[in-house]
Amino acid sequence: QVQLVESGGGLVQAGGSLRLSCAASGSTFSTTIMGWYRQAPGKQRELVARISSGGSPNYVDSVKGRFTISRDNAKSTVYLQMNSLKPEDTAVYYCNYRDYSGEYNYWGQGTQVTVSS
Numbered sequence: 545q546v547q548l549v550e551s552g553g554g555l556v557q558a559g560g561s562l563r564l565s566c567a568a569s570g571s572t573f574s575t576t577i578m579g580w581y582r583q584a585p586g587k588q589r590e591l592v593a594r595i596s597s598g599g600s601p602n603y604v605d606s607v608k609g610r611f612t613i614s615r616d617n618a619k620s621t622v623y624l625q626m627n628s629l630k631p632e633d634t635a636v637y638y639c640n641y642r643d644y645s646g647e648y649n650y651w652g653q654g655t656q657v658t659v660s661s
Contacts, residue, residue: 546571546650548639553655556629560659564624566639566652573620577642580613580624582635589638593624629659
């Protein structure tokens with residue numbers, strides 16, 4: 545029902561920046577909780593950042609001050625601006641869509657972020 549298309553991943557050197565985008569279709573985007581998760585090889589998937597329908601953000605401690613999550617409801621798109629990237633940020637990043645009722649939970653296909661030292 546809901547399609548999430550991610551883009552913006554790539555290979556960067558430590559200290560560099562990337563901006564991830566996730567465009568949603570087939571949904572009422574403005575009433576969702578959107579999040580970015582990541583999964584590194586051999587590790588569990590973890591929540592990196594999330595943003596409420598009203599734009600209130602939350603971050604995991606390890607990215608505070610470096611990453612910024614934002615949303616553009618008119619474009620049905622959520623972004624993750626990643627600055628001062630570290631090798632430990634290397635992972636596949638997934639966009640997540642949840643409605644406030646908890647009934648719907650969708651995932652993007654994932655985009656690879658690789659940070660070299």
